[in-house]
Ligand SMILES: Nc1ncnc2c1ncn2[C@@H]1O[C@H](COP(=O)(O)OP(=O)(O)O)[C@@H](O)[C@H]1O
Ligand SMILES: Nc1ncnc2c1ncn2[C@@H]1O[C@H](COP(=O)(O)OP(=O)(O)O)[C@@H](O)[C@H]1O
């Protein structure tokens with residue numbers, strides 16, 4: 001059973017301009033997405049830059065005003081509720097940012113950075129708090145003496161782990177991870193991903209894992225949504241998306257991923273050309289005249305594709 | 316140099332001055348670039364890839380940088396040329412493509428003029444000839460409406476279009492060598508694929524030698540003919556692309572491969588390389604530089620002064636530790652008290 005449901009979520013930003021600085025247009029950053037979260041599962045959100053991934057993440061934890069739609073958390077409607085200390089939703093849903101550097105206050109010591117959510121949401125004595133911080137540092141594999149240091153004294157991978165320590169401080173149920181490893185080198189990325197899997201397995205955490213890297217998402221996630229212009233073009237299990245992609249956009253994305261083997265690369269290049277031709281030819285079955293993605297149609301128990309019902313395979 | 320060799324780098328040392336000491340970020344690199352091939356240089360950030368590129372093309376602060384060794388090209392040693400002499404070569408015989416197309420373009424100049432600049436400087440083409448060459452170049456890099464794009468400014472183009480423009484500028488004077496430093500790192504994966512395919516096609520047309528710098532082994536696999544892997548300022552392995560991917564030998568190369576979340580791998584855990592990449596001032600300057608990252612491999616496995624050994628024709632590996640190397644088994648995470656108490 002899912003503990004959180006997102007229904008037809010929209011976040012529209014007004015675009016102001018003209019002589020009177022009035023609203024002249026809307027950016028439909030998120031334009032009607034629906035999803036739900038089950039305990040212990042990882043959900044991938046993939047798409048090219050500007051498609052609305054970060055806005056989705058921020059809207060889910062209440063950092064972005066929701067234009068319409070709803071978020072139901074454990075049966076309670078939490079849409080556009082102010083972030084506050086009493087709310088279990090705010091305690092249970094945390095976020096990790098891509099740029100660990102700018103998400104950590106440079107003037108605060110590590111101890112106070114990690115203590116912030118603890119002070120907000122948990123009633124601990126100073127002694128308990130101190131112990132908790134030590135434990136969190138241990139979980140993320142950082143030495144005890146990190147407590148008294150400042151963020152700039154750490155490498156990118158270490159900062160990302162400090163961000164994770166802060167995010168798990170309140171024993172959350174869901175962590176929204178917005179490109180958590182995109183800025184990291186391969187070996188450091190591996191360390192952070194392994195670690196995220198470990199804590200997930202141990203504590204039954206759920207993730208909304210936002211990334212543009214389909215390799216990373218495949219490694220981390222059970223369920224994947226492909227996003228384009230604020231809407232989902234396709235959603236399904238890992239197997240649905242990677243072995244049975246249906247939407248032309250998903251197919252193009254998959255065919256563009258470099259393979260870590262030179263064997264067969266000429267064929268892959270030809271395949272990319274074929275997929276691109278197919279993309280142009282089938283366009284009208286997948287996007288309306290304003291390039292808006294159609295509503296999702298069900299193709300199997302787990303698999304949904306946004307297309308006209310003319311497309312073969314739709315239930 | 317042999318007939319098909321365009322560029323030969325011999326024992327290049329490029330150091331940056333920090334306080335009063337020079338620290339070599341490129342520390343004894345030798346490489347050959349042949350006509351009609353794509354040589355990939357791969358390694359994690361800070362290993363010296365960009366420093367190598369800027370040394371070849373002479374784009375560094377002369378007061379803070381020390382370049383020693385030979386960069387042989389067209390019967391000249393580029394490392395010994397003056398700034399003026401390099402200006403005549405750069406953008407003409409050797410050109411460069413950078414990671415960030417926006418900062419490489421002048422925001423106030425129309426696209427057409429920016430492509431034309433190199434032609435004005437390096438060729439004797441007349442204005443009308445230059446203008447038609449600009450349109451031809453835009454077409455060549457896959458821009459469908461060259462007339463319109465030539466009149467536009469950089470901010471009016473998407474990231475992928477801008478990188479195409481950068482490539483048009485780079486190939487304008489038909490260079491013999493193109494150095495591309497992370498040319499697709501800032502782009503979305505579909506655009507990356509298009510740009511890489513374009514580079515491959517242009518390379519085949521122009522027969523230029525391309526040095527492709529990247530941190531992405533997937534990109535290497537898709538486009539390179541030959542690969543040099545760098546770690547801490549040195550090349551630690553070099554081979555033809557098929558050979559490197561089929562038979563990686565150096566512990567660093569193998570470790571990198573095992574840390575990639577691969578599309579078709581079922582393994583749950585990724586390989587983590589112990590320790591951190593040392594900063595420039597703290598680079599180990601003797602012995603095997605990778606030894607501290609694989610402490611479970613006994614010291615005797617390493618050479619005292621590691622050199623590149625040709626272990627099969629065209630396949631070079633630094634140090635001897637690869638013969639003894641094995642991965643350490645990763646136990647994974649234990650139970651943490653904190654959550655167990657919940
Ligand atoms: N505060 C804002 N005001 C106006 N437009 C915004 C704002 N934040 C994001 N956008 C726009 O919304 C769209 C989605 O952005 P974002 O969610 O950051 O995408 P992604 O994370 O997928 O790259 C983009 O077109 C972006 O320019
Ligand atoms: N101008 C500079 N002054 C001092 N150190 C530098 C300078 N440029 C690069 N470095 C250092 O040299 C090393 C190699 O950097 P770079 O060539 O940019 O690596 P890469 O391109 O492989 O990421 C790094 O340790 C970097 O910090």
Ligand SMILES: [Mg+2]
Nearest residue numbers: 050053054055
């Ligand atoms: Mg984003």
Ligand SMILES: [Mg+2]
Nearest residue numbers: 364365366496
């Ligand atoms: Mg670089």
